[in-house]
Amino acid sequence: MTEPNIDSLAGWVSPQGVTQPAMAEVSGDALAIRPAPAVGEPGTAGAMQHFASDNYAGICPEALTALLAANDGHVRSYGDDEWTLRASDRLRELFETDCDVYFVFNGTAANSLALASLCRSYHGVICHELAHVNTDECGAPEFFSNGAKLLPAAGEQGKLTPAAIIEVVTRRGDIHYPKPKVVTLTQATEAGTVYRPDELRAIADTAREFGLRVHMDGARFANAVAGLGLRPAELTWRAGVDVLCFGGTKMGLPVGEAVVFFDRSLAEDFAYRCKQAGQLASKMRFLSAPWLGVLEDGAWLRHATHANAMARRLAAGLAEATGLPTLFPVDANGVFVRLPSRVEEGLRARGWLFYNFIAAGGARFMCGWDTATETVDRLLADISQLSREA
Numbered sequence: 001m002t003e004p005n006i007d008s009l010a011g012w013v014s015p016q017g018v019t020q021p022a023m024a025e026v027s028g029d030a031l032a033i034r035p036a037p038a039v040g041e042p043g044t045a046g047a048m049q050h051f052a053s054d055n056y057a058g059i060c061p062e063a064l065t066a067l068l069a070a071n072d073g074h075v076r077s078y079g080d081d082e083w084t085l086r087a088s089d090r091l092r093e094l095f096e097t098d099c100d101v102y103f104v105f106n107g108t109a110a111n112s113l114a115l116a117s118l119c120r121s122y123h124g125v126i127c128h129e130l131a132h133v134n135t136d137e138c139g140a141p142e143f144f145s146n147g148a149k150l151l152p153a154a155g156e157q158g159k160l161t162p163a164a165i166i167e168v169v170t171r172r173g174d175i176h177y178p179k180p181k182v183v184t185l186t187q188a189t190e191a192g193t194v195y196r197p198d199e200l201r202a203i204a205d206t207a208r209e210f211g212l213r214v215h216m217d218g219a220r221f222a223n224a225v226a227g228l229g230l231r232p233a234e235l236t237w238r239a240g241v242d243v244l245c246f247g248g249t250k251m252g253l254p255v256g257e258a259v260v261f262f263d264r265s266l267a268e269d270f271a272y273r274c275k276q277a278g279q280l281a282s283k284m285r286f287l288s289a290p291w292l293g294v295l296e297d298g299a300w301l302r303h304a305t306h307a308n309a310m311a312r313r314l315a316a317g318l319a320e321a322t323g324l325p326t327l328f329p330v331d332a333n334g335v336f337v338r339l340p341s342r343v344e345e346g347l348r349a350r351g352w353l354f355y356n357f358i359a360a361g362g363a364r365f366m367c368g369w370d371t372a373t374e375t376v377d378r379l380l381a382d383i384s385q386l387s388r389e390a
């Protein structure tokens with residue numbers, strides 16, 4: 001069997017300078033490595049890029065290289081390995097503070113276990129009504145906290161406000177209602193917007209006033225940092241965030257999120273929570289090494305910046321082609337637009353995959369770390385043509 005060439009597996013750079021994964025093809029006992037195509041004919045499975053989710057993308061070259069590099073020899077298990085220690089240290093450097101770091105398999109577990117460590121079973125967790133924890137985690141936050149209740153609140157552009165939080169906290173003060181204990185924010189939000197530091201600070205001040213902890217679902221934290229052009233610390237602990245679930249999957253990792261405790265006292269026994277929930281990876285190096293890959297040379301931010309730029313290109317092209325405004329400001333890597341149903345149907349008939357049940361309705365187009373300019377332009381050309389026919 002041919003030995004894979006690790007360099008060639010690390011990625012392929014398109015003429016536009018966009019790196020994308022290589023593909024392995026097995027024929028008989030021969031293994032061939034070739035660049036994965038960025039764009040294919042609609043309907044060509046495997047070749048076409050889509051806008052349904054940023055988790056449709058493959059592994060970014062930096063993460064893949066690190067993953068392969070970690071596949072060397074025997075190392076200690078359950079996180080007691082060099083890769084995990086170094087990735088944790090890099091995260092501490094990135095956040096400019098001595099935080100506690102845990103690597104888990106996915107965002108639902110990260111959020112649920114982090115929230116469970118901030119409250120008890122009779123507590124309430126204030127969230128936006130569109131929050132992933134509320135709409136897309138199958139009750140996991142309640143399950144892992146043994147019953148803490150999510151208390152959803154409304155807010156423009158997918159964001160909570162101090163006023164909305166005060167309304168929930170002061171709604172009831174009696175023994176029959178769960179006691180509010182945590183505020184959870186999504187950064188970037190499910191509507192593709194971002195909280196600015198002053199908004200975060202105002203929320204955190206309100207939270208402190210009422211004795212609430214602040215959790216951040218950062219499945220798209222990288223996109224928020226890239227969108228705001230600020231230091232990660234300014235959007236987290238310096239703004240009053242106690243715990244961040246830093247998304248790796250949507251950033252180009254194969255799998256995995258990092259739970260970052262800025263208030264280290266809140267991390268007490270967190271490793272036990274992870275173990276009990278089936279989230280303590282025995283071969284932890286394969287969760288942590290890809291983090292190292294994207295953190296070492298700033299690839300995490302470069303990829304997020306690219307994804308955001310593709311979203312802005314799409315939004316600008318949409319306005320030009322259809323005159324339709326986006327439903328929310330395009331602060332990160334998501335574009336929401338209410339397309340005529342004939343256009344949506346036409347896009348689906350041409351093979352495009354995208355969702356229209358997320359946030360406040362409309363079609364959602366998510367851009368990933370590897371979304372190619374040509375893919376955006378091809379989608380725009382199809383929307384333009386279908387709009388003229390509709």
Ligand SMILES: Cc1ncc(COP(=O)(O)O)c(C=O)c1O
Binds near residue numbers: 219
């Ligand atoms: C805002 C948000 N939080 C968390 C997650 C993580 O979910 P998963 O458990 O699928 O990794 C997602 C994934 O879509 C998300 O969009």
